[in-house]
Amino acid sequence: EVQLVESGGGLVQPGGSLRLSCAASGFDFSMYTMRWFRQAPGKGLEWVSTISGGGDSTSYVTSVKGRFTISRDNAKNTLYLQLNNLKTEDTALYYCVKDGMPPGPASSQGTQVTVSS
Numbered sequence: 001e002v003q004l005v006e007s008g009g010g011l012v013q014p015g016g017s018l019r020l021s022c023a024a025s026g027f028d029f030s031m032y033t034m035r036w037f038r039q040a041p042g043k044g045l046e047w048v049s050t051i052s053g054g055g056d057s058t059s060y061v062t063s064v065k066g067r068f069t070i071s072r073d074n075a076k077n078t079l080y081l082q083l084n085n086l087k088t089e090d091t092a093l094y095y096c097v098k099d100g101m102p103p104g105p106a107s108s109q110g111t112q113v114t115v116s117s
Contacts, residue, residue, distance in 0.1 A: 014086060038090075
């Protein structure tokens with residue numbers, strides 16, 4: 001059974017940083033592209049970032065380029081998202097997603113990031 005468990009969210013002031021983690025199990029983690037999505041209050045799901053199975057290729061939505069960094073540790077079956085210089089508009093529930101699975105609550109519980117002064 002595929003399991004994805006996100007952690008690391010919290011309340012942070014604008015300009016602050018957080019590091020999100022996603023512990024994966026039930027599949028060969030290193031073989032799969034992984035993604036981060038987010039859902040802000042009252043809005044739809046938004047793709048944030050993608051990383052290839054080997055970690056050598058990454059991509060980001062324009063709004064987070066230069067502020068967020070996606071990475072993975074295949075030895076630990078863990079996906080990360082480093083969030084720097086956070087803005088209020090980054091407030092959302094963040095989900096990690098295995099390639100081929102639907103993003104959102106159908107696949108994992110997410111971790112809440114709230115940016116507020």
